[in-house]
């Protein structure tokens with residue numbers, strides 16, 4: 270049973286009010302752009318993340334088999350790819366969606382119809398992917414149809430949150446796919462245009478730790494509640510990865526329950542080719558020591574086969 274389905278009406282109403290306030294005042298992410306808007310009324314300027322007041326822009330509603338095993342299962346995760354993003358990663362593999370805002374506008378009713386169609390395929394969850402800038406309308410659409418959602422809601426994000434927004438998401442998302450991209454602010458500024466990423470992400474980790482998210486799988490091994498932390502190893506930034514793993518081990522030792530997904534799938538997409546340090550794939554000399562550190566720290570989770578992603 271999902272959190273959203275079980276939440277009492279009064280609490281749901283408060284939750285929607287909070288989400289609406291954050292979203293309408295442009296405080297849904299650490300950018301705090303301050304763009305004032307109201308649902309259904311075009312703002313005099315659009316926020317930098319590509320969000321819209323007049324509809325939910327989304328690129329696709331699709332079955333996705335590439336998430337971690339207990340999330341994708343055998344029928345796949347039900348991914349909803351929201352257009353736009355509040356991060357500006359120059360190596361983004363989804364850049365036509367995140368940077369160019371590709372997709373189409375859906376009314377809340379059309380959005381709900383697409384969600385119903387996706388659920389009819391038998392997906393194991395609804396996996397909201399990069400939804401931060403649609404926090405209110407996405408929650409509103411799902412809340413209006415919550416009795417029809419038999420699967421967990423997964424929140425798939427870059428880890429670039431305000432504490433207020435995260436506290437809203439924690440009350441309706443069953444599963445968190447939370448990126449920890451950087452522990453080096455210079456890298457976050459250079460590669461993702463987010464100099465305050467480390468500060469925001471580490472505050473977010475504290476909030477997640479305080480929330481005591483349990484790890485619950487059903488009898489078939491499908492994740493019903495839980496936190497998966499993802500970290501992509503980037504060329505030339507092995508020390509950033511070591512520091513990330515050390516931090517996560519410290520959280521594990523403080524009682525945080527999560528699994529780590531250590532990714533090697535980097536390739537120089539979008540504008541990465543303009544930056545010599547990251548204009549290549551990852552090498553074994555970079556990825557293997559990070560895998561070894563993960564084993565040494567006894568962090569539970571998954572690694573990827575570097576050779577399957579064209580590593581050198």
Ligand code: SF4
Pocket residue numbers: 295296297298299300301302303304316317318319320355401402
């Ligand atoms: S997600 Fe977009 S609208 Fe919300 S604060 Fe960030 S930049 Fe502004």
